[in-house]
Amino acid sequence: MALELTISGIDAAYGAVRALQGVSISVKDGETVALLGTNGNGKSTLMKCVMGIVRPSTGKIELKIENKNHDLTRLSTEEIVSLGVAMVPEGRRLFPKLTVEENLLLGAFRPQARPDIAKNLALCYETFDVLKQRRGQLAGSMSGGQQQMLAIARALMSSPKLLLVDEPSVGLSPLLVSNTITMIKQLKERHGLTVLMAEQNFHQAIRIADRGYLIVHGEIVFEGESVADLEANDLVKNYYLGTAG
Amino acid sequence: MPQVAHPAFLVMGAYATYVLAGYGVDPLLAGLLLMPVFFVFGLGVYQFYYSTFEGRGSDQGLRGIAFFFGVAFIVQVGLILVFGVDQQLVDASYIGTSVEFGEMRIPKRMLVAFGVALALTSALALYFSRTFTGRAIRAVAQDEGALRLMGADPVRIKRWAFGIATATCALAGALLIIVGPVDPNVDRLYIGRTFCVVVLGGLGSMSGTLVAGLILGIAESVVLTTAGTAWAPAVAFGILLVVLGVRPAGLFGR
Ligand SMILES: Nc1ncnc2c1ncn2[C@@H]1O[C@H](COP(=O)(O)OP(=O)(O)OP(=O)(O)O)[C@@H](O)[C@H]1O
Ligand SMILES: [Mg+2]
Numbered sequence: 001m002a003l004e005l006t007i008s009g010i011d012a013a014y015g016a017v018r019a020l021q022g023v024s025i026s027v028k029d030g031e032t033v034a035l036l037g038t039n040g041n042g043k044s045t046l047m048k049c050v051m052g053i054v055r056p057s058t059g060k061i062e063l064k065i066e067n068k069n070h071d072l073t074r075l076s077t078e079e080i081v082s083l084g085v086a087m088v089p090e091g092r093r094l095f096p097k098l099t100v101e102e103n104l105l106l107g108a109f110r111p112q113a114r115p116d117i118a119k120n121l122a123l124c125y126e127t128f129d130v131l132k133q134r135r136g137q138l139a140g141s142m143s144g145g146q147q148q149m150l151a152i153a154r155a156l157m158s159s160p161k162l163l164l165v166d167e168p169s170v171g172l173s174p175l176l177v178s179n180t181i182t183m184i185k186q187l188k189e190r191h192g193l194t195v196l197m198a199e200q201n202f203h204q205a206i207r208i209a210d211r212g213y214l215i216v217h218g219e220i221v222f223e224g225e226s227v228a229d230l231e232a233n234d235l236v237k238n239y240y241l242g243t244a245g
Numbered sequence: 246m247p248q249v250a251h252p253a254f255l256v257m258g259a260y261a262t263y264v265l266a267g268y269g270v271d272p273l274l275a276g277l278l279l280m281p282v283f284f285v286f287g288l289g290v291y292q293f294y295y296s297t298f299e300g301r302g303s304d305q306g307l308r309g310i311a312f313f314f315g316v317a318f319i320v321q322v323g324l325i326l327v328f329g330v331d332q333q334l335v336d337a338s339y340i341g342t343s344v345e346f347g348e349m350r351i352p353k354r355m356l357v358a359f360g361v362a363l364a365l366t367s368a369l370a371l372y373f374s375r376t377f378t379g380r381a382i383r384a385v386a387q388d389e390g391a392l393r394l395m396g397a398d399p400v401r402i403k404r405w406a407f408g409i410a411t412a413t414c415a416l417a418g419a420l421l422i423i424v425g426p427v428d429p430n431v432d433r434l435y436i437g438r439t440f441c442v443v444v445l446g447g448l449g450s451m452s453g454t455l456v457a458g459l460i461l462g463i464a465e466s467v468v469l470t471t472a473g474t475a476w477a478p479a480v481a482f483g484i485l486l487v488v489l490g491v492r493p494a495g496l497f498g499r
Contacts, residue, residue, distance in 0.1 A: 081396035093391035095384045110396035
């Protein structure tokens with residue numbers, strides 16, 4: 001197996017606020033794994049732990065890539081990115097005063113991605129036509145949906161092997177949510193990406209997920225081996241779908 | 246980005262040029278030779294700042310700025326102790342002669358300074374827009390955390406940016422002493438002009454800065470010839486006040 005992310009038993013806290021407790025999940029080569037959970041349950045914190053932005057107090061985060069094991073808790077964010085892990089962060093975090101194209105080129109900052117810039121840029125422009133039309137425009141002047149496309153495209157510029165996407169649907173209209181999810185599905189199929197996606201929108205998430213985890217108050221309360229598994233689960237119905245379940 | 250110390254580095258560049266010129270080095274060449282030295286010096290100053298302030302999280306609010314004020318003060322006092330408060334100047338073939346364009350006589354030193362400044366500005370503009378590090382320097386001021394997600398270390402980028410800004414001061418300092426005599430407090434003369442040009446041109450816009458510089462230059466010489474030298478320093482502040490009141494984003498601000 002070429003790639004495998006294994007998180008085992010991690011705890012994380014912001015000062016006195018405990019955000020994760022004993023979280024264990026895994027993501028295997030070629031999978032799309034959904035991390036489900038409502039507001040404030042720890043989805044973003046878990047992703048930040050993978051990227052080395054938040055450090056877990058206990059537990060292990062291991063990434064196996066091309067038969068080499070890396071202990072992500074000991075690496076800096078820059079080193080983790082260099083291994084081929086990219087994140088589309090919550091709130092997009094674009095560089096608003098740089099142009100669309102400059103944002104994309106910054107996505108290819110890691111030296112390993114630079115030889116493929118021309119190819120990746122062409123691919124991004126082919127996938128997201130609007131980015132091509134607006135390549136010279138400041139990123140901050142675009143609409144929410146366009147910014148989300150740019151955030152995803154920027155992450156793809158680094159030729160990632162593992163892509164983390166934190167709530168791609170936040171702040172978008174239902175139609176744009178649906179389009180964005182479709183886009184991620186296509187990208188994943190084309191690039192052979194492995195994806196871990198945090199999402200509150202259950203119905204959109206299960207359109208592309210192979211399986212998923214439900215996180216509540218910083219703990220994994222259910223692991224669904226398939227979409228059907230997730231849909232049938234009472235916890236998912238109660239906690240996650242809320243009144244809808 | 247803490248740029249508070251750079252006016253002092255600029256004067257230091259002028260004095261370093263003066264010293265090299267004393268050994269017979271052409272002032273422009275001296276400025277160029279000093280660039281790598283100043284670059285390394287800038288890296289060192291930033292690293293010191295990082296390990297004493299920023300890296301410990303004690304750079305909040307005024308304390309970070311206070312560090313650079315301190316550095317500027319030390320540089321200035323150092324220059325006074327070594328060179329005294331008198332004005333110093335340098336000599337070169339293009340200083341003290343002028344070219345004639347019909348009715349107009351333009352001092353060669355001004356043409357040289359203008360040309361070199363233009364070249365330096367263009368080189369920097371290219372660097373900031375065409376290179377990975379240049380783009381990262383512009384990005385680091387906007388969102389350090391996001392830059393980290395691109396695989397760039399914000400501290401390394403900021404240190405590099407500080408080095409480049411300091412290296413620029415070496416050549417700019419050489420131009421300063423080519424244009425006119427320099428004393429350790431000459432940066433005060435330029436503070437009003439700097440603010441004026443930056444506000445008028447809009448922060449971060451290279452072409453805006455150039456146009457703003459031209460406007461200020463023309464306005465100053467008009468006032469100089471009509472109202473007398475005493476009024477010249479008021480021009481920059483006058484424009485500054487008007488622009489802040491009428492168009493705070495500057496001429497080209499978006
Ligand atoms: N920087 C922070 N400082 C203190 N507490 C924080 C911080 N970030 C998150 N938290 C807390 O940690 C917990 C988990 O937050 P996290 O952002 O991981 O949740 P989430 O599932 O991503 O939520 P959302 O759907 O709103 O993005 C919450 O209780 C939150 O209040
Ligand atoms: Mg979140």
